Amino acid sequence: MTAPQEPGSNPRRAFIAAAGAGVAGLGFTAIAPGLHLMAVGQADAAEVRKAGSAASPAVRWGLLIDAGKCAPGCTKCIDACHTENGVSEKLPDPRQNSQWIRKIELVDRRDGRKTELPMMCQHCANPPCVDVCPTGASMKRADGIVLVDRHTCIGCRYCMMACPYKARSLVHVPLTEQNPEVPRGQGCVESCTLCVHRVDRGQTPACVESCPEGAMLFGDLNDPSSAIAKRIASVPTTQVRSDLRLNQGVRYQGL
């Protein structure tokens, strides 16, 4: 157990402040020795990692989705995701199309209340897809993002079977329209990457940026001063199928 820390005494923040003093673009301004003015940018944008440094296990990226704000029939997050990640194939059998994120509708049978929510890879802390992968292609990065290493994926689809959220798809056809930053190809399984290429640049995922209702909040679950951690600490949130004890990085509010 660690004692609760004051926001200013977070050792990681202090380290970054020390390292970033004098470096433009980090959003720190030294007022006096030991006193830093921290710029608060767009809602909890990711910190830019220095080129050449690895993803830190001190960070755990997460997403909080407010299902109460998710507008019925809106597919802006799906459009933005598929544009960002170059998911463009339309196959004769639509069941074979890749689905990185989808909208699902929940109906409460007792009173007919309908709730819509986006569902995608939940970025579990204990991911079943990683457990079952025979080649080690399905992996969890140090900062909690669950990815498929396509260099070693053999397309066996065990992970698709293991995932309780149906989050993964197999690419069935040869592709040519990939985004240069998001390689993807035939015979490999793929899923939401939490826009890892954007997160590594200090941006938020495309779905978060595109949501007109502001229903999605991205940030570091491990940092008690982040907006997402504060919200999770103050309002009731749900992990879908929490009975499986996978400890998902994607949380829902208002379910």
Added chain:
Amino acid sequence: MKLLRILATLLFAAIAVSPAPTFAGEGGRTAKPVIEIANPGKCVAPVDEMRRNHMEMLKHQRDRTMRQGIRGEPASLNACIECHASKKTGSVLGSNENFCQSCHSYAAVKLDCWDCHQPKAGFKATGVKP
């Protein structure tokens, strides 16, 4: 007899000076791949080293980037095609003059990077509505 000798000499001379486009390069005796590069001369390592080790460099870089999340390394496939994509087609694939394909078809080595990676420089993905 004398006429025959002159004719033979002329024929020999004609063969000697005729251009041999398939035998390009300094040696002149071995066929070399023809390569067209948009921005030559700015590579991350000398040509000899790149020819011998580019696959190892890319393999180690891909594992560091993919598994550890290390970005901005010099041996990056996207950085390769920024310079090496053809001026005509904007790609490193497509014809035997284009950078990757020319050598790999010459050496008969399978090239599967581009099954997943985008071979065109500056390509913008569009996506599709669900």
